[in-house]
Amino acid sequence: MLGIRTKISKFLYQRKFQKNKLKLDIKNKNILITGGNSGIGLALTKNLLALNNKVISTYREDGKNLIAINDKNLSIIKLDQSDINNFNDFEKKIEDGAIDVIFNCAGVFGGSFEEQEVENIDFNKFQKVLLVNSISILNIIKIILNNKKKSKLELIINISSNAGSIYHNKDGNAYIYRTSKSALNSITKNLSIDLNKKFGTTVFAIDPGNTKSGMNPGGYIETDNCAKLIIDLITTNSELNGKFVNLLGKEILW
Numbered sequence: 544m545l546g547i548r549t550k551i552s553k554f555l556y557q558r559k560f561q562k563n564k565l566k567l568d569i570k571n572k573n574i575l576i577t578g579g580n581s582g583i584g585l586a587l588t589k590n591l592l593a594l595n596n597k598v599i600s601t602y603r604e605d606g607k608n609l610i611a612i613n614d615k616n617l618s619i620i621k622l623d624q625s626d627i628n629n630f631n632d633f634e635k636k637i638e639d640g641a642i643d644v645i646f647n648c649a650g651v652f653g654g655s656f657e658e659q660e661v662e663n664i665d666f667n668k669f670q671k672v673l674l675v676n677s678i679s680i681l682n683i684i685k686i687i688l689n690n691k692k693k694s695k696l697e698l699i700i701n702i703s704s705n706a707g708s709i710y711h712n713k714d715g716n717a718y719i720y721r722t723s724k725s726a727l728n729s730i731t732k733n734l735s736i737d738l739n740k741k742f743g744t745t746v747f748a749i750d751p752g753n754t755k756s757g758m759n760p761g762g763y764i765e766t767d768n769c770a771k772l773i774i775d776l777i778t779t780n781s782e783l784n785g786k787f788v789n790l791l792g793k794e795i796l797w
Contacts, residue, residue: 576645590770598618651672678730699747707748734746751764
């Protein structure tokens with residue numbers, strides 16, 4: 544059972560992210576969600592389908608949770624983002640469809656904290672985590688921008704982590720995960736300048752906080768609530784481009 548301090552901490556954390564009224568007003572869009580078979584990606588897939596959007600959702604190994612949704616507006620693509628040469632099928636399947644919004648949710652942690660101590664780093668694993676959490680996102684955007692059917696690309700949301708903030712790093716360790724998320728933040732900032740200038744695209748990074756997921760099974764925020772807060776944020780806040788924010792839109796220092 545949870546100790547009383549943990550219960551109080553959980554209650555106060557959940558209360559901080561409570562909103563009485565959510566404006567879930569993103570409709571009739573063509574949306575791509577990576578890492579859609581579990582966690583935040585799955586919750587976003589379900590919520591955005593319920594709002595009458597067409598969704599393409601990717602998965603790495605097992606797509607059973609996506610298959611179970613059984614919605615005519617959902618397309619499912621297998622995509623292992625740890626292999627940069629593994630995007631041919633993805634490219635073919637999206638080449639005839641325009642994409643308006645991208646949620647980059649695919650992410651891996653990179654092993655235990657002990658495995659991510661500097662003395663124990665596995666650099667093959669490090670490379671794969673960098674590909675999944677940051678570098679492959681550039682490839683996805685490159686493919687979409689070079690589609691036969693030009694996408695509008697109104698909005699790109701990168702699911703980052705407070706662990707990627709250099710300013711807030713007071714604990715060290717987790718070299719693999721921290722570096723991958725710092726790289727994602729850097730990519731986000733760069734894209735927010737280039738794509739906004741060329742196409743008017745809004746690009747920002749969000750820290751989902753202590754949300755329950757495969758990487759964080761003891762999280763305080765349910766994934767469905769997290770997804771709703773993200774959707775509410777993008778439908779109520781028009782000044783997100785180039786920012787790194789929490790679920791309520793409060794800026795986090797890079």
